[in-house]
Amino acid sequence: MALLPALDTDPKINAFRAEVRAWIAKHWTPERRAEHRKLPFKLRGWDPQFSREMGKDGWIGIGWPREYGGQARSPSEQIAFVEEMANAGCPVQAHNTGESIVAQALIGHGSPEQQAEWLTAIRGGERSFALGYSEPDAGSDLAGLRTKAVQDGDHWVVNGQKLWSTGGDKSEYVWLAVRTDGEVKKHAGISVLMVNLRSPGITIRPSMAMYGRTFSAVFYDNVRVPACNMVGKVNGGWKVITDALAAERVMIGGSRMAGLQRAFDHLTEHVKTATAGGKALRSDPLVRDRIGALAADLEVARQLLIRNTTMVEQGRVPLYEAAVSKVFTSELQERMGQASLDILGTGGLLSEDAASAPLGEMEQLLRHSIMGMIGGGTNEIQRNVIALRSLGMPR
Amino acid sequence: MVHSHSSQAGADGLSDADRQLLRDSTRDFLASRWPSASAMERVGDAAAVTALWRDMAAQGLSALGADPAEGGLREIMLVFEELGRAACPAPLLGAVIANMALAGAGKAAEPLQQDLRMGKAIVAASLGAFDGDAGAGKVACRDGKIDGMVAFVEGSLGATQHLVFTESPAGVALVDAGAAAVSIRETPGLAVPSLAEITFAQATAVSIPVAAGRLRDIALMARVACAARALGAAQRAFELAVEHAKVRKQFGEFIGSFQAVQHKLANCLISLEGTQLVLRNVGESHDKGSEDWRVFAAAALAFAGPALREVSVQTHRALGAIGYAEEHEAPRHFRRVHADLARFGGAPRSRAELADYLLGPLA
Numbered sequence: 001m002a003l004l005p006a007l008d009t010d011p012k013i014n015a016f017r018a019e020v021r022a023w024i025a026k027h028w029t030p031e032r033r034a035e036h037r038k039l040p041f042k043l044r045g046w047d048p049q050f051s052r053e054m055g056k057d058g059w060i061g062i063g064w065p066r067e068y069g070g071q072a073r074s075p076s077e078q079i080a081f082v083e084e085m086a087n088a089g090c091p092v093q094a095h096n097t098g099e100s101i102v103a104q105a106l107i108g109h110g111s112p113e114q115q116a117e118w119l120t121a122i123r124g125g126e127r128s129f130a131l132g133y134s135e136p137d138a139g140s141d142l143a144g145l146r147t148k149a150v151q152d153g154d155h156w157v158v159n160g161q162k163l164w165s166t167g168g169d170k171s172e173y174v175w176l177a178v179r180t181d182g183e184v185k186k187h188a189g190i191s192v193l194m195v196n197l198r199s200p201g202i203t204i205r206p207s208m209a210m211y212g213r214t215f216s217a218v219f220y221d222n223v224r225v226p227a228c229n230m231v232g233k234v235n236g237g238w239k240v241i242t243d244a245l246a247a248e249r250v251m252i253g254g255s256r257m258a259g260l261q262r263a264f265d266h267l268t269e270h271v272k273t274a275t276a277g278g279k280a281l282r283s284d285p286l287v288r289d290r291i292g293a294l295a296a297d298l299e300v301a302r303q304l305l306i307r308n309t310t311m312v313e314q315g316r317v318p319l320y321e322a323a324v325s326k327v328f329t330s331e332l333q334e335r336m337g338q339a340s341l342d343i344l345g346t347g348g349l350l351s352e353d354a355a356s357a358p359l360g361e362m363e364q365l366l367r368h369s370i371m372g373m374i375g376g377g378t379n380e381i382q383r384n385v386i387a388l389r390s391l392g393m394p395r
Numbered sequence: 396m397v398h399s400h401s402s403q404a405g406a407d408g409l410s411d412a413d414r415q416l417l418r419d420s421t422r423d424f425l426a427s428r429w430p431s432a433s434a435m436e437r438v439g440d441a442a443a444v445t446a447l448w449r450d451m452a453a454q455g456l457s458a459l460g461a462d463p464a465e466g467g468l469r470e471i472m473l474v475f476e477e478l479g480r481a482a483c484p485a486p487l488l489g490a491v492i493a494n495m496a497l498a499g500a501g502k503a504a505e506p507l508q509q510d511l512r513m514g515k516a517i518v519a520a521s522l523g524a525f526d527g528d529a530g531a532g533k534v535a536c537r538d539g540k541i542d543g544m545v546a547f548v549e550g551s552l553g554a555t556q557h558l559v560f561t562e563s564p565a566g567v568a569l570v571d572a573g574a575a576a577v578s579i580r581e582t583p584g585l586a587v588p589s590l591a592e593i594t595f596a597q598a599t600a601v602s603i604p605v606a607a608g609r610l611r612d613i614a615l616m617a618r619v620a621c622a623a624r625a626l627g628a629a630q631r632a633f634e635l636a637v638e639h640a641k642v643r644k645q646f647g648e649f650i651g652s653f654q655a656v657q658h659k660l661a662n663c664l665i666s667l668e669g670t671q672l673v674l675r676n677v678g679e680s681h682d683k684g685s686e687d688w689r690v691f692a693a694a695a696l697a698f699a700g701p702a703l704r705e706v707s708v709q710t711h712r713a714l715g716a717i718g719y720a721e722e723h724e725a726p727r728h729f730r731r732v733h734a735d736l737a738r739f740g741g742a743p744r745s746r747a748e749l750a751d752y753l754l755g756p757l758a
């Protein structure tokens with residue numbers, strides 16, 4: 001490993017890490033990893049069978065309160081968990097939207113019946129979710145969404161179109177934001193439905209996003225959804241959505257950070273041994289300067305993440321702090337991708353599919369960085385949040 | 396110095412609450428003794444600096460670095476940050492370096508240690524061969540005499556003592572400022588007060604052995620302290636810009652409502668908080684006895700260099716012309732930030748140190 005010294009030297013967390021590693025060693029074996037690695041990139045990371053195994057042994061929802069079947073793990077433990085899973089390349093995507101966004105919302109806003117059914121299924125790795133927020137005319141301005149739901153007896157009837165749903169072509173359910181009142185102020189007329197993506201009237205059209213996986217346009221044509229699948233009150237959806245996002249930001253930061261550390265580790269390991277034009281790459285002063293700069297930035301990203309987890313641990317909600325961390329870390333990913341191209345030269349363009357690629361993952365890292373700067377609230381919107389909420393700038 | 400009030404402090408030295416007290420009292424002290432309104436004209440006034448230093452000694456601040464139990468690297472950084480905020484040229488860097496280098500040195504060092512504690516001595520320290528800048532010069536020390544030239548020395552204004560790091564033998568040489576064979580030349584520039592060049596021609600010196608590794612650590616702590624001072628200066632300049640953006644109107648709007656200004660300031664906040672957090676971790680890991688503090692220091696210095704410079708420039712842009720007049724407070728902070736971050740090899744050296752750690756040193 002070529003990384004800066006570890007920061008979490010807390011013996012309790014290290015013991016927990018060892019426990020997680022032991023489980024991973026048993027279930028995510030070298031043979032299984034090799035099998036998974038043979039899949040095309042777009043299919044990797046999503047493995048319902050693996051999710052069920054995690055669920056069976058209690059590894060989904062480790063941060064949830066015990067009364068909902070969780071382990072009430074602290075944020076630092078959750079980050080350690082996310083890191084260990086990422087370092088081992090475990091496929092967690094089939095369950096993690098349900099686990100961290102939907103479940104957070106259900107714990108805060110779901111009825112006891114919903115909690116009993118849905119949390120149990122999510123925790124077992126049995127129910128996968130996509131997010132249905134964005135629309136053709138609702139991106140950053142999410143509250144401008146128009147997909148409409150009208151009540152009809154004990155059902156809601158949904159019509160409209162959503163865009164960019166990650167995992168929309170693989171998931172069983174979508175966590176759908178709909179307009180249930182068009183007459184009031186836009187934030188006040190939104191509700192949330194959990195919709196089975198196999199329902200009649202749904203058309204799913206995937207397209208390939210530049211980072212190498214799909215997102216989908218989803219069309220709703222008189223789709224009937226049981227009224228008991230509404231989470232929170234009718235027209236109370238905005239709060240349900242924003243609460244779930246706030247809870248999620250820190251964990252997204254944790255997995256982004258784990259990915260970056262891993263890529264940086266691979267980059268430095270490569271530089272240590274590779275040659276360019278007959279000379280050791282590590283002896284090139286420009287290469288050393290770039291590596292030093294990235295290491296310093298990574299240390300900052302790590303400290304920003306720790307601040308957020310510490311705040312959550314103290315029961316505070318990192319609002320602008322989460323925005324600071326998101327902006328810095330996603331832009332660091334871009335810098336790291338760019339630096340890799342400079343360090344690796346033209347070879348840096350080659351992907352892992354090219355046998356002669358010096359380090360095939362780095363060009364993907366660069367493509368992926370744009371997703372980090374757009375998704376989850378663009379970095380411009382994050383900067384607005386920082387300026388308005390933290391600095392008190394006039395509107 | 397502040398003594399620990401809290402049971403949690405224990406082996407770690409002072410508690411967070413103690414540090415907050417120290418920060419508040421230092422800030423109040425500097426606001427009354429070195430108010431920003433008169434800071435400009437007093438910056439080159441040796442008598443004013445000497446008087447200020449006596450008062451700082453009465454507050455216990457001149458003993459920083461002497462005894463880790465009374466204040467470790469965290470406390471040193473904190474006071475430097477406050478000096479940066481106040482654009483105060485108090486001769487603390489020399490004192491801290493001397494206190495650290497002389498700790499445990501025995502009899503030969505006692506008079507100076509005593510004078511430092513009382514605020515009678517003002518030390519201009521140079522790190523010589525340990526400075527990290529190729530132009531910093533060095534001295535040779537033999538038979539109680541030193542020879543050579545050192546450059547980029549801060550705190551020569553009103554100095555009573557010179558302290559120079561020596562390579563062989565490893566240690567520090569102490570020379571009276573009034574000694575005949577010492578000449579000081581101010582070297583004006585971006586740094587205010589000016590740095591100086593000091594030439595020793597067979598000057599009488601007391602030579603005190605200090606292990607080379609310890610000298611390197613002290614030099615690294617000096618770099619960290621200067622980065623903390625730059626952070627204080629950048630932070631204060633940023634606060635001026637934020638306030639300005641809330642009151643200055645153009646085109647009928649507060650300039651703070653323009654997104655170009657908002658995003659500039661948001662970027663500054665990210666850099667300031669990032670620097671603050673990494674620096675805090677340096678102090679903490681040092682004071683808790685972790686070997687890793689040196690790597691964290693390299694990371695903090697490598698980040699702070701470019702980040703705080705950018706903050707400094709961007710805050711000036713938000714302030715417009717009013718902040719560009721030398722009688723405004725902001726130019727002092729601009730000067731401070733750049734001077735403190737360019738010294739000792741600056742960020743490029745710290746990046747090289749990180750590369751050494753990650754890739755192994757160059758043969």
Ligand SMILES: Cc1cc2nc3c(=O)[nH]c(=O)nc-3n(C[C@H](O)[C@H](O)[C@H](O)COP(=O)(O)OP(=O)(O)OC[C@H]3O[C@@H](n4cnc5c(N)ncnc54)[C@H](O)[C@@H]3O)c2cc1C
Nearest residue numbers: 131132133134139140164165166209371374375376378380
């Ligand atoms: C890979 C990927 C996966 C995604 N997955 C999902 C998903 O699973 N489910 C889902 O619902 N959505 C998903 N999204 C959509 C994502 O949430 C939106 O892209 C995001 O909210 C931005 O909306 P937009 O793309 O329409 O851009 P716009 O909102 O149109 O923004 C375009 C540009 O204008 C800027 N801008 C807009 N408003 C302001 C303002 N007030 N101030 C300053 N600048 C502004 C933006 O910052 C941006 O630079 C995904 C996006 C990507 C890239």
